[in-house]
Structure formats: C-alpha cells, structure tokens
Amino acid sequence: MHRLHRLLAETADTYSVDLPGFGSTPKPDRRLSMADYAGFLRAALEQAGAGSCVLIGHSMGTQFAVEVARQQPGRFTQLVLMGPVVDSRRRTVARQAFDLTVDCLLFESPTSNLLVVTDYFRCGPRWSHRRPQAHRRDSGGV
Numbered sequence: 149m150h151r152l153h154r155l156l157a158e159t160a161d162t163y164s165v166d167l168p169g170f171g172s173t174p175k176p177d178r179r180l181s182m183a184d185y186a187g188f189l190r191a192a193l194e195q196a197g198a199g200s201c202v203l204i205g206h207s208m209g210t211q212f213a214v215e216v217a218r219q220q221p222g223r224f225t226q227l228v229l230m231g232p233v234v235d236s237r238r239r240t241v242a243r244q245a246f247d248l249t250v251d252c253l254l255f256e257s258p259t260s261n262l263l264v265v266t267d268y269f270r271c272g273p274r275w276s277h278r279r280p281q282a283h284r285r286d287s288g289g290v
Contacts, residue, residue, distance in 0.1 A: 161201075165192045167212060186215035204228040
C-alpha cells in the first residue's frame with residue numbers, strides 16, 4: 149500500500165489509515181464491530197481534514213470502506229474496493245484460508261506475504277480467525 153500511496157500522492161491529497169489491530173496499531177482490548185471500525189476511519193478522515201474524497205479499501209478494509217460510505221453516502225465521490233476478503237462463494241473460514249494461501253503463493257510478493265503473516269501472528273490466531281466471521285455477520289456477506 150505504501151507504493152500506491154506514493155503514486156496517488158503525486159496528484160491528490162492522500163491519507164493512509166491503519167485501523168486498530170492492523171499495520172502498526174495495537175490490537176484492540178475488545179472485539180470491535182463493523183460500526184467501531186467505520187467510526188475510527190471516519191474520525192481519522194475528519195482529523196486529517198479530508199473532505200469529499202475517493203475512499204479506497206484494501207482486503208478487510210473494503211468492508212470498513214463500504215460501511216463508512218453507507219453511513220455517509222454524500223461524502224465520497226467514488227468507492228474503490230481492492231481484494232475484498234469475503235464473498236458469497238467463500239462462506240467458511242477454511243475456504244477463505246485456502247484461497248488466501250493460493251493467492252499468496254501465486255500472486256503476491258514475498259514482502260506483501262511477510263506483512264500479512266506478521267499481522268496474523270501479531271494479532272494472534274484467535275483474533276485473526278474471528279474477523280471473517282464477524283465481518284460476514286455484521287455486513288450481511290458483503
């Protein structure tokens with residue numbers, strides 16, 4: 149995402165946000181809902197002074213982006229969803245894990261894979277494996 153951020157920043161104000169439990173942010177002390185993550189993202193955008201803008205979500209962030217856009221439909225000029233993690237063809241954690249493994253082996257760079265694996269281990273297996281189920285339940289399978 150750093151490379152994409154740099155490219156976008158050449159032509160527009162660009163903000164990258166690590167949500168609680170992702171990237172360099174600490175793991176939350178409680179289970180956060182979709183609304184909690186959306187609220188955090190909304191507050192981060194407001195604190196940065198971002199007005200009407202294009203909102204981009206990547207991986208699990210696609211679900212948070214959809215929720216923020218749903219809550220503030222007039223705020224975003226476009227919504228870009230890159231690599232959503234949950235869809236109707238992959239309803240089980242096992243199927244999602246299998247597809248993630250295939251994607252990592254065939255399509256992702258070693259650097260990207262290292263980041264994903266590091267995040268999973270930092271957050272812990274229980275937290276990492278609860279996320280897809282919680283998102284599917286909160287968002288109705290978006």
